[in-house]
Amino acid sequence: MFDSSATIPARLKVDDVAGRVLLSGDWTVLCLSEDVLTAGLQMLAGRRRVVIDGLGIAAMDTSGARAVLDLSARLEQAGIERIDFKGFSETQRRLLLLVREMPAVIPPPPEQQSLLEHLGMVTLAILKDVLAYLAFIGSLTFQALYWLLDPRRIRLRVILAEIQIAGVNALPIVGLLSFLMGVVIAYQGGDPLDQYGANIFIVDLVGLTMLREIAPLVTAIIMAGRTGSAYTAQIGAMRITEEVEALRSLAIHPLEILALPKLVAMIVVMPLLIVFADLAGLVGGIVVSDLLFGVSLESYLERLPQTFLMPSSFWIGLVKAPVFALIITSIGCHQGFQVRGGAASVGYATTRSVVQSIFLVIVVDALFSIVFNTLDL
Amino acid sequence: MRAEPIIQLSGIHNCFGRNVVHEDLSLEVYRGEILGIIGVSGGGKTVLLHTMALLRRPDRGEVRIFGHDTRVITPAAERRLRLRLGFMFQNGALFSSLTVFENVCFPLDEHTRLPEELKREVVMLKIQLAGLETEAAAKCPRALSGGMVKRAALARTLALDPEVLFLDEPTAGLDPVTAGAFDDLVVELKSMLGLTVVMVTHDLDTLWSATDRVAFLADRRIVAVAPIEELTKNSHPAIAAYFSGRRVEQARERAWKAK
Ligand SMILES: Nc1ncnc2c1ncn2[C@@H]1O[C@H](COP(=O)(O)OP(=O)(O)O)[C@@H](O)[C@H]1O
Numbered sequence: 143m144f145d146s147s148a149t150i151p152a153r154l155k156v157d158d159v160a161g162r163v164l165l166s167g168d169w170t171v172l173c174l175s176e177d178v179l180t181a182g183l184q185m186l187a188g189r190r191r192v193v194i195d196g197l198g199i200a201a202m203d204t205s206g207a208r209a210v211l212d213l214s215a216r217l218e219q220a221g222i223e224r225i226d227f228k229g230f231s232e233t234q235r236r237l238l239l240l241v242r243e244m245p246a247v248i249p250p251p252p253e254q255q256s257l258l259e260h261l262g263m264v265t266l267a268i269l270k271d272v273l274a275y276l277a278f279i280g281s282l283t284f285q286a287l288y289w290l291l292d293p294r295r296i297r298l299r300v301i302l303a304e305i306q307i308a309g310v311n312a313l314p315i316v317g318l319l320s321f322l323m324g325v326v327i328a329y330q331g332g333d334p335l336d337q338y339g340a341n342i343f344i345v346d347l348v349g350l351t352m353l354r355e356i357a358p359l360v361t362a363i364i365m366a367g368r369t370g371s372a373y374t375a376q377i378g379a380m381r382i383t384e385e386v387e388a389l390r391s392l393a394i395h396p397l398e399i400l401a402l403p404k405l406v407a408m409i410v411v412m413p414l415l416i417v418f419a420d421l422a423g424l425v426g427g428i429v430v431s432d433l434l435f436g437v438s439l440e441s442y443l444e445r446l447p448q449t450f451l452m453p454s455s456f457w458i459g460l461v462k463a464p465v466f467a468l469i470i471t472s473i474g475c476h477q478g479f480q481v482r483g484g485a486a487s488v489g490y491a492t493t494r495s496v497v498q499s500i501f502l503v504i505v506v507d508a509l510f511s512i513v514f515n516t517l518d519l
Numbered sequence: 520m521r522a523e524p525i526i527q528l529s530g531i532h533n534c535f536g537r538n539v540v541h542e543d544l545s546l547e548v549y550r551g552e553i554l555g556i557i558g559v560s561g562g563g564k565t566v567l568l569h570t571m572a573l574l575r576r577p578d579r580g581e582v583r584i585f586g587h588d589t590r591v592i593t594p595a596a597e598r599r600l601r602l603r604l605g606f607m608f609q610n611g612a613l614f615s616s617l618t619v620f621e622n623v624c625f626p627l628d629e630h631t632r633l634p635e636e637l638k639r640e641v642v643m644l645k646i647q648l649a650g651l652e653t654e655a656a657a658k659c660p661r662a663l664s665g666g667m668v669k670r671a672a673l674a675r676t677l678a679l680d681p682e683v684l685f686l687d688e689p690t691a692g693l694d695p696v697t698a699g700a701f702d703d704l705v706v707e708l709k710s711m712l713g714l715t716v717v718m719v720t721h722d723l724d725t726l727w728s729a730t731d732r733v734a735f736l737a738d739r740r741i742v743a744v745a746p747i748e749e750l751t752k753n754s755h756p757a758i759a760a761y762f763s764g765r766r767v768e769q770a771r772e773r774a775w776k777a778k
């Protein structure tokens with residue numbers, strides 16, 4: 143008999159002649175449903191006395207008791223003066239008494255924000271975030287100065303480990319994507335040049351776009367998605383488990399061990415990755431122009447140094463590297479330290495980190511273009 | 520009234536790699552009792568509780584719950600069984616992105632077809648039953664104190680009116696007053712709702728005041744199950760070591776005074 147897992151749905155039957163409400167079945171949380179609870183009660187309106195008969199109830203739990211009491215409350219509201227409970231077992235009565243003691247409070251619905259209020263809150267949140275970011279940059283700078291004043295404190299091991307993770311491990315994906323970009327540029331630009339018989343200018347096209355724009359941008363976007371997000375998630379999870387506070391209690395500044403090594407590593411790694419991306423992109427261009435447009439490897443390599451903006455293109459691409467590294471690392475770490483509360487907030491912070499750093503990278507890239515243009519580089 | 524066993528473990532083996540945690544372990548839980556499980560830290564109490572609550576499949580051995588052999592059970596039947604078991608985790612395991620109210624409402628949303636208003640009343644009922652102020656309902660888990668987290672976790676565990684309640688160190692980390700109040704709450708709920716309770720605890724006061732029987736886990740198996748008074752007189756070396764010392768005497772005295 144101890145398997146009572148077979149259930150009977152809760153039923154309610156109104157006997158309007160005798161003025162009874164007959165309850166039957168399992169009045170348990172899993173067996174109650176809406177249609178049962180209100181069926182036919184209006185037939186009893188206008189009576190003075192109603193009996194709620196629980197004889198047919200097979201099982202009752204606290205939710206069932208709550209439902210029975212709600213039923214009686216509804217009858218009372220309908221103007222019935224006397225409501226008697228009949229046929230309930232001793233334990234069911236005790237349960238009803240227990241539940242009746244707990245007033246049926248329902249929490250107030252969460253306050254609705256007006257549109258204007260919401261707009262204000264969002265604006266304030268953004269301003270606060272910007273301020274906090276500036277403050278973060280400030281304390282990061284301070285920590286970096288401490289390191290310069292006391293170079294023994296520089297954590298070389300941690301930095302090397304970060305270089306391994308952020309740089310060496312990213313080589314395959316950076317190389318592959320840049321190679322493909324080189325292929326695409328040569329392929330797309332090759333056709334119109336071919337029509338003018340200016341095939342050799344594919345070299346200029348690929349060289350310029352890759353070195354100046356595409357290689358730094360692709361590298362930065364990959365690093366924001368791959369490394370910046372990892373920084374946010376790591377620091378965010380450490381905040382939730384109070385590991386950041388643990389560091390502080392051990393008299394170690396969290397930035398010194400969690401942010402600075404990452405920043406140094408990224409500043410070292412970013413230019414190297416961009417050079418690697420340059421090479422991969424050029425190789426992609428060579429493959430296409432050799433195979434499809436009849437520009438041989440020798441003429442490609444011969445032409446490459448002569449493209450009219452050659453040395454400066456390379457350096458312009460590289461100048462952006464430390465700036466992008468700073469943006470990605472600082473936003474990644476900052477968002478990590480902003481995590482408050484639970485697991486979901488790590489997810490939000492990671493999203494924000496990637497979106498903001500890619501956004502900022504592209505904005506800064508545009509600014510660079512304007513500056514270089516006015517400088518005639 | 521000799522109650523029927525509702526959970527039967529026999530010949531349970533549990534290991535993690537080469538670390539054997541349980542070996543040929545057997546234990547029965549009777550309907551309507553509060554069973555305490557004690558043993559040294561890292562002795563496998565949590566793993567045992569997980570095994571009983573279908574959260575971990577033992578590497579060998581039989582787990583019967585309400586008479587069902589859980590090794591040969593259909594997924595649908597297993598789901599029905601789970602709904603009758605409630606598990607309160609050591610650290611509460613409240614969903615951090617939901618408020619207390621939403622945490623308690625979650626299982627009701629998932630598994631029941633209660634009308635909206637009744638559902639909300641039931642949630643508030645559970646929150647009150649667990650001894651929380653109604654204001655706590657709107658709070659996020661991180662805004663709660665340790666004792667409130669335990670109570671909120673208890674409220675969520677009670678949401679579907681389980682027949683068996685598993686509590687993993689429910690009073691660990693609480694101050695004595697809060698812990699004592701929690702023990703009283705568990706005993707009260709058990710008698711009011713007719714629950715069966717299996718709890719892991721290190722709290723000697725809880726053992727004396729709340730449990731009907733206590734199982735001692737040592738050497739990878741249950742070496743004794745008895746009411747606490749009797750268990751303290753057991754001559755097994757691990758048990759004798761556990762109950763030696765002044766703190767046990769003090770707990771016993773407190774329990775007597777309380778009665
Ligand atoms: N997920 C796991 N992986 C590996 N080992 C585990 C795991 N969970 C528990 N253990 C091991 O099982 C043993 C018992 O753990 P536990 O049941 O948590 O002890 P306690 O009695 O303190 O609750 C410990 O030795 C622990 O190392």
Ligand SMILES: [Mg+2]
Nearest residue numbers: 564565566609
């Ligand atoms: Mg444990």
